[in-house]
Amino acid sequence: MASGIGNAAHGAVQCGLGWLVASANPFSFPGRLLKGNLHTHTKRSDGTLSPEETVAWFRDRGRYDFVVLTDHRVLAETDALCSEGFTVVPGVELHPGKNELGHAHHIVCVGVTGPAELPGLDSPQEVLTTVDEAGGVCFAAHPRWHGCTFRDLIALEGYAGVEVFNTTCSALNGKGDSTVIWDDLLARGRRVFGVAVDDAHLARMDYFGGWVMVRTDDASPDGIVAALKAGAFYSSCGPEIRSLEVTQSHLKLECSPVRSVHVVSRGPVGVSFMDPGGALMDGVDCTLGGMDTYLRVQVVDASGMSAWTNPFYLDELPPE
Ligand SMILES: [Zn+2]
Ligand SMILES: [Zn+2]
Known part of the structure; x- marks a missing residue:
């Protein structure tokens, strides 16, 4: 990748x-x-x-x-x-x-x-x-x-x-x-x-x-x-982001333990990752699709504190 x-x-x-x-x-x-x-x-x-x-x-x-x-x-x-x-x-x-x-x-x-x-x-x-x-x-x-x-x-x-x-x-x-x-x-x-x-x-x-x-x-x-x-x-405001790879179709992010990872795009577009039982995660490695114009990643820890990546614009990202 x-x-x-x-x-x-x-x-x-x-x-x-x-x-x-x-x-x-x-x-x-x-x-x-x-x-x-x-x-x-x-x-x-x-x-x-x-x-x-x-x-x-x-x-x-x-x-x-x-x-x-x-x-x-x-x-x-x-x-x-x-x-x-x-x-x-x-x-x-x-x-x-x-x-x-x-x-x-x-x-x-x-x-x-x-x-x-x-x-x-x-x-x-x-x-x-x-x-x-x-x-x-x-x-x-x-x-x-x-x-x-x-x-x-x-x-x-x-x-x-x-x-x-x-x-x-x-x-x-x-x-x-x-x-x-x-x-x-x-x-x-x-x-x-x-x-x-x-x-x-x-x-x-x-x-x-x-x-x-x-x-x-x-x-x-x-x-x-x-x-x-x-x-x-x-x-x-709390979480550490430890590594980040992103293309139009793939996201891999490693971080300190968080409750949720949000991939935020334009309007209602985006996707969130969290464990149904509330277990903490140390990142995501996922396929992306359907993003609109831009995407940014926001992770939220067990205390509700966020960390934010800067936005990535789809027209500047490699397809894969
Ligand atoms: Zn001021
Ligand atoms: Zn001031």
């Missing part, structure tokens, strides 16, 4: 403005998996601890290999915060314009530095274009929590993905899971990745709740940003 995604394009490719996000199998990339949090606040905005204290807090607990500092409207250099075995990536969360419910947009920008004083950026598209030109990568933050719909997001170009899970939003009002908005976009042809994040402020239980597993042989900030752009990652 073909391994990974065969000759399909790997990851995102530059296409005029922004990203044309393509199928990417993290296990087809070289290197090792680095676990990290893409969305973190410090005292520079509304976080609890200073940047130095925040980085030390995560580093000393040993559960992440990297964090991205994304204070509201504040850009900062982070190279001095990196240490052996722990990478700090610069970023920012920006709030340009309003969504259809009248709430400010929240856009997490990863891999950007600059002056603390930001130039005026009034529209979400302006932010996405500016960050793209600066070499960074943007994600639509917690869309469900602040009422940002697929209509808001389909009108924008140049973001690589959406937060499918945000730990802080889950703790604030239970609206941490935006997976449905991701599927709304995918069903309409918008090719975007999904990321799980903490949005840590270290003010409540807003840490170690959602993360990405990035596969790379370059643990520098630039290496992590490049791997994110390429889609060399999966997201999780």
Whole structure:
């Protein structure tokens, strides 16, 4: 059986403005998996601890290999915060314009530095274009929590993905899971990745709740940003995905013990695997058929925690 995604394009490719996000199998990339949090606040905005204290807090607990500092409207250099075995990536969360419910947009920008004083950026598209030109990568933050719909997001170009899970939003009002908005976009042809994040402020239980597993042989900030752009990652709130092979007609996935494996496609299309008696599984090896436009895999463990692969587009997958 073909391994990974065969000759399909790997990851995102530059296409005029922004990203044309393509199928990417993290296990087809070289290197090792680095676990990290893409969305973190410090005292520079509304976080609890200073940047130095925040980085030390995560580093000393040993559960992440990297964090991205994304204070509201504040850009900062982070190279001095990196240490052996722990990478700090610069970023920012920006709030340009309003969504259809009248709430400010929240856009997490990863891999950007600059002056603390930001130039005026009034529209979400302006932010996405500016960050793209600066070499960074943007994600639509917690869309469900602040009422940002697929209509808001389909009108924008140049973001690589959406937060499918945000730990802080889950703790604030239970609206941490935006997976449905991701599927709304995918069903309409918008090719975007999904990321799980903490949005840590270290003010409540807003840490170690959602993360990405990035596969790379370059643990520098630039290496992590490049791997994110390429889609060399999966997201999780608990389960581990250990290997993944996918074609149009076959799926083989190995993971930590889970209660169910869902192959999700467009609209009602898809298939789920679970033991009728509730026994845990460590993956699937199955024939696929009848998928529509895209497929993604979501596994759910005995605690109800998910891990998500990024989407695979049928027109990019080898037949077998
Ligand atoms: Zn936000
Ligand atoms: Zn935030």
